[in-house]
Amino acid sequence: xxxxxxxxxxxxxxxxxxxxxxxxxxxxxxxxxxxxxxxxxxxxxxxxxxxxxxxxxxxxxxxxxxxxxxxxxxxxxxxxxxxxxxxxxxxxxxxxxxxxxxxxxxxxxxxxxxxxxxxxxxxxxxxxxxxxxxxxxxxxxxxxxxxxxxxxxxxxxxxxxxxxxxxxxxxxxxxxxxxxxxxxxxxxxxxxxxxxxxxxxxxxxxxxxxxxxxxxxxxxxxxxxxxxxxxxxxxxxxxxxxxxxxxxxxxxxxxxxxxxxxxxxxxxxxxxxxxxxxxxxxxxxxxxxxxxxxxxxxxxxxxxxxxxxxxxxxxxxxxxxxxxxxxxxxxxxxxxxxxxxxxxxxxxxxxxxxxxxxxxxxxxxxxxxxxxxxxxxxxx
Amino acid sequence: xxxxxxxxxxxxxxxxxxxxxxxxxxxxxxxxxxxxxxxxxxxxxxxxxxxxxxxxxxxxxxxxxxxxxxxxxxxxxxxxxxxxxxxxxxxxxxxxxxxxxxxxxxxxxxxxxxxxxxxxxxxxxxxxxxxxxxxxxxxxxxxxxxxxxxxxxxxxxxxxxxxxxxxxxxxxxxxxxxxxxxxxxxxxxxxxxxxxxxxxxxxxxxxxxxxxxxxxxxxxxxxxxxxxxxxxxxxxxxxxxxxxxxxxxxxxxxxxxxxxxxxxxxxxxxxxxxxxxxxxxxxxxxxxxxxxxxxxxxxxxxxxxxxxxxxxxxxxxxxxxxxxxxxxxxxxxxxxxxxxxxxxxxxxxxxxxxxxxxxxxxxxxxxxxxxxxxxxxxxxxxxxxxxxxxxxxxxxxxxxxxxxxxxxxxxxxxxxxxxxxxxxxxxxxxxxxxxxxxxxxxxxxxxxxxxxxxxxxxxxxxxxxxxxxxxxxxxxxxxxxxxxxxxxxxxxxxxxxxxxxxxxxxxxxxxxxxxxxxxxxxxxxxxxx
Ligand code: HEC
Ligand code: HEM
Ligand SMILES: [Cu+2]
Ligand SMILES: [Cu+2]
Numbered sequence: 001x002x003x004x005x006x007x008x009x010x011x012x013x014x015x016x017x018x019x020x021x022x023x024x025x026x027x028x029x030x031x032x033x034x035x036x037x038x039x040x041x042x043x044x045x046x047x048x049x050x051x052x053x054x055x056x057x058x059x060x061x062x063x064x065x066x067x068x069x070x071x072x073x074x075x076x077x078x079x080x081x082x083x084x085x086x087x088x089x090x091x092x093x094x095x096x097x098x099x100x101x102x103x104x105x106x107x108x109x110x111x112x113x114x115x116x117x118x119x120x121x122x123x124x125x126x127x128x129x130x131x132x133x134x135x136x137x138x139x140x141x142x143x144x145x146x147x148x149x150x151x152x153x154x155x156x157x158x159x160x161x162x163x164x165x166x167x168x169x170x171x172x173x174x175x176x177x178x179x180x181x182x183x184x185x186x187x188x189x190x191x192x193x194x195x196x197x198x199x200x201x202x203x204x205x206x207x208x209x210x211x212x213x214x215x216x217x218x219x220x221x222x223x224x225x226x227x228x229x230x231x232x233x234x235x236x237x238x239x240x241x242x243x244x245x246x247x248x249x250x251x252x253x254x255x256x257x258x259x260x261x262x263x264x265x266x267x268x269x270x271x272x273x274x275x276x277x278x279x280x281x282x283x284x285x286x287x288x289x290x291x292x293x294x295x296x297x298x299x300x301x302x303x304x305x306x307x308x309x310x311x312x313x314x315x316x317x318x319x320x321x322x323x324x325x326x327x328x329x330x331x332x333x334x335x336x337x338x339x340x341x342x343x344x345x346x347x348x349x350x351x352x353x354x355x356x357x358x359x360x361x362x363x364x365x366x367x368x369x370x371x372x373x374x375x376x377x378x379x380x
Numbered sequence: 381x382x383x384x385x386x387x388x389x390x391x392x393x394x395x396x397x398x399x400x401x402x403x404x405x406x407x408x409x410x411x412x413x414x415x416x417x418x419x420x421x422x423x424x425x426x427x428x429x430x431x432x433x434x435x436x437x438x439x440x441x442x443x444x445x446x447x448x449x450x451x452x453x454x455x456x457x458x459x460x461x462x463x464x465x466x467x468x469x470x471x472x473x474x475x476x477x478x479x480x481x482x483x484x485x486x487x488x489x490x491x492x493x494x495x496x497x498x499x500x501x502x503x504x505x506x507x508x509x510x511x512x513x514x515x516x517x518x519x520x521x522x523x524x525x526x527x528x529x530x531x532x533x534x535x536x537x538x539x540x541x542x543x544x545x546x547x548x549x550x551x552x553x554x555x556x557x558x559x560x561x562x563x564x565x566x567x568x569x570x571x572x573x574x575x576x577x578x579x580x581x582x583x584x585x586x587x588x589x590x591x592x593x594x595x596x597x598x599x600x601x602x603x604x605x606x607x608x609x610x611x612x613x614x615x616x617x618x619x620x621x622x623x624x625x626x627x628x629x630x631x632x633x634x635x636x637x638x639x640x641x642x643x644x645x646x647x648x649x650x651x652x653x654x655x656x657x658x659x660x661x662x663x664x665x666x667x668x669x670x671x672x673x674x675x676x677x678x679x680x681x682x683x684x685x686x687x688x689x690x691x692x693x694x695x696x697x698x699x700x701x702x703x704x705x706x707x708x709x710x711x712x713x714x715x716x717x718x719x720x721x722x723x724x725x726x727x728x729x730x731x732x733x734x735x736x737x738x739x740x741x742x743x744x745x746x747x748x749x750x751x752x753x754x755x756x757x758x759x760x761x762x763x764x765x766x767x768x769x770x771x772x773x774x775x776x777x778x779x780x781x782x783x784x785x786x787x788x789x790x791x792x793x794x795x796x797x798x799x800x801x802x803x804x805x806x807x808x809x810x811x812x813x814x815x816x817x818x819x820x821x822x823x824x825x826x827x828x829x830x831x832x833x834x835x836x837x838x839x840x841x842x843x844x845x846x847x848x849x850x851x852x853x854x855x856x857x858x859x860x861x862x863x864x865x866x867x868x869x870x871x872x873x874x875x876x877x878x879x880x881x882x883x884x885x886x887x888x889x890x891x892x893x894x895x896x897x898x899x900x901x902x903x904x905x906x907x908x909x
Pocket of ligand 3: 191192193227228229230231232234235236238
């Protein structure tokens with residue numbers, strides 16, 4: 001009873017089924033399998049639902065194509081007149097329903113696993129702000145900011161773009177492999193979303209609320225992701241880089257970090273006792289400004305009219321130094337101007353304020369020293 | 381049948397349309413207002429399309445070339461707003477105005493003056509929206525979803541203009557919906573019982589109820605944004621006891637029914653065209669009606685599938701996952717019904733049918749990716765990537781827009797009295813079909829491979845596909861100019877004159893009227909057998 005046309009259709013069906021997975025396993029066009037048990041489960045769910053869709057598509061479009069070819073008027077087809085069949089209607093309501101139930105079962109169990117962040121070995125607080133990530137290791141006193149590290153010249157097409165263009169940061173998040181790491185997500189301003197595809201973790205960072213997610217990485221390596229919620233102008237420029245290292249290496253990294261923090265504190269104390277030269281401050285200030293302030297106030301200090309104020313001869317940069325220190329330290333509530341007191345060291349703060357009062361032809365000659373910033377902080 | 385046609389022609393002689401601009405400003409004629417809506421929607425489609433061209437030009441290569449990120453965000457935002465509220469929705473309202481009275485044998489819409497008002501406030505709404513792009517600090521740049529607090533504390537000063545223009549759009553939609561409901565409920569010709577109504581009328585009736593239910597919610601959302609930004613309330617600000625995620629609940633409680641507002645009338649159109657060119661009655665008319673109604677009802681309890689990553693309790697996630705999977709069942713039933721209608725028909729491929737067949741296949745692609753997105757654990761990977769962009773463009777462009785184009789090709793001869801240029805129409809079809817897939821299909825790949833949406837620049841691994849996508853985008857944009865030329869030619873009556881029964885298999889009251897349809901029709905109700 002199988003006509004030649006039906007044979008052709010069947011052939012297409014089978015070759016289709018064989019070709020698709022081959023094409024889909026190419027990673028530039030498909031989900032990554034990732035490096036956690038969860039991400040593997042997610043990948044399998046993805047492929048399952050994909051194949052279900054392929055099979056339904058082949059059936060439905062197969063029937064449709066057959067009708068389109070063989071029930072053409074130009075081939076002399078005479079229209080039938082049937083237009084109702086309760087049995088058929090019930091069948092094609094129930095069958096998809098059953099398929100969906102079959103799909104919902106594994107999806108439910110994976111979801112419940114994903115949302116169970118209990119009994120973590122390590123907790124990291126992830127805070128998004130325009131446009132960088134802040135990582136704090138709970139109970140270890142280690143914290144740092146992680147910023148885009150791609151040079152502006154690459155973005156503006158002046159230099160050749162590197163392999164990790166837009167996916168590189170100054171300080172990656174370091175986590176141990178084979179341990180359950182819990183993330184607590186929040187935000188200092190708008191909503192961001194922390195996403196690392198290889199972990200199958202994507203969770204929004206909501207201002208004023210805390211979200212949980214977790215991962216347990218099986219393989220050491222460097223994993224890259226991006227912010228996944230529109231968070232303003234530079235949403236496309238706040239990547240995430242996670243370096244997963246074996247537990248032993250992680251422990252020694254922690255010790256090393258604690259040592260760095262001690263050294264930095266000592267350095268800070270030393271700075272309070274002495275003064276930096278104007279040139280030193282300006283050089284450092286230019287660097288800090290480029291990394292932390294230029295996104296809003298623009299590299300040339302002109303700002304974006306109506307959105308971010310220009311700093312050239314502005315009320316604050318021309319006004320009293322104390323006001324300037326105040327706004328950079330504590331930001332301004334209810335605006336995009338964030339508090340930099342915790343993000344920058346005293347030296348960096350002093351440098352960037354000095355820079356903002358002398359750059360772009362303002363040459364006020366004002367010098368702000370780390371100790372001035374320190375005194376201002378104390379005075380609060 | 382012919383007797384109906386001749387009586388109506390006689391009636392038109394007493395008073396025809398006014399002359400000049402006044403005809404359009406003061407018209408209360410459903411056909412004139414339908415025409416206004418359709419032209420307005422088309423102009424908005426080209427405007428929003430021009431913005432899409434800017435977006436695609438910037439994304440042609442990695443790196444920043446043409447526009448600044450802040451302006452890029454304004455382009456994606458206003459593109460989305462214009463396409464949704466300026467192109468798709470007014471176009472369907474235009475079709476409703478033209479066709480619903482004719483299809484149910486009524487002389488006009490029930491509330492003709494309100495009809496005039498609901499159209500004429502639209503140009504103001506969109507002038508305000510477009511003008512906001514020139515305000516210092518630029519136009520809205522927070523995405524068409526305007527999530528707080530990006531749209532409140534952190535937005536520019538044009539936000540007030542944005543809120544005002546969305547309010548006007550909402551008022552217009554509500555008035556349009558009231559008109560549709562009142563017309564259908566009260567003005568059906570004797571014998572036009574509920575279950576004899578054409579499916580386009582049915583789907584629009586259900587759509588109109590959705591509109592009335594959710595447009596006020598949108599109005600509430602923008603008002604809260606307004607007061608949060610300018611009047612010190614804290615609906616969405618945690619510091620004042622509010623919650624930014626609540627904004628998303630409110631927005632998507634409007635937003636998900638909204639996507640069905642943009643697709644249910646399309647179902648009605650396809651259910652009209654496919655039987656005509658299959659020369660066979662629609663398979664499962666009543667199940668189509670019930671499927672539409674159940675989709676509409678279910679659309680109120682799936683909204684949080686847009687919010688799986690916001691950190692809901694796991695039970696809520698499960699609930700919304702199951703409901704979302706469930707809604708794909710009645711949607712599937714529709715597709716099965718269309719295929720069953722074609723089965724053992726006598727099919728011919730006139731231009732409306734070509735677009736309808738493309739609709740069935742490509743809309744179903746969008747349905748499949750929707751089903752994939754419903755699976756919460758996997759949605760975590762897809763969400764806010766180009767996979768989603770691919771999904772909603774398959775359902776909106778090859779879904780809603782293709783159905784609108786199909787409807788135009790189906791009824792344009794009835795509106796103008798001449799057959800449009802078939803050569804241009806076929807060029808339009810093939811160019812659109814090929815380019816739209818070049819444009820949107822590879823978006824699935826780059827989305828899965830990890831490219832987030834709403835970014836002006838991307839890492840180099842995505843470069844190749846993006847180039848192809850942009851080329852497809854430019855080609856799709858240009859293809860629509862063919863359509864523009866074709867429609868202008870038809871409106872100037874260049875083409876072969878057609879008789880009342882333009883398509884041999886077409887059923888329905890509109891085909892009893894002469895072509896072009898007279899200015900006033902069915903002043904005496906027709907007899908329905
Ligand atoms: C996310 C965007 C953003 C970043 C990053 C940012 N600022 Fe600001 N800044 C603002 C906004 C917005 C204002 C205006 C606040 C207001 O409304 O008063 C502002 C105001 C200021 C002012 C006061 C200007 C005036 O005259 O009113 C100074 C000074 C300033 N910022 C310094 C800095 C420094 C230094 C940095 C980097 C360490 C920085 N800003 C980073 C957004 C930003
Ligand atoms: C000319 C054809 C079109 C092209 C090339 C195009 C392209 C795009 C692109 C590139 C984006 C931005 C993606 C991102 O970064 O998030 C976008 C967003 C969007 N488009 Fe289109 N589009 C087209 C037609 C349409 C149509 C007809 C509709 C509506 C029916 C539509 C609705 C949307 C919506 C709702 C968004 C999301 C806006 C937002 O993110 O706020 N598009 N489109
Ligand atoms: Cu972001
Ligand atoms: Cu939805």
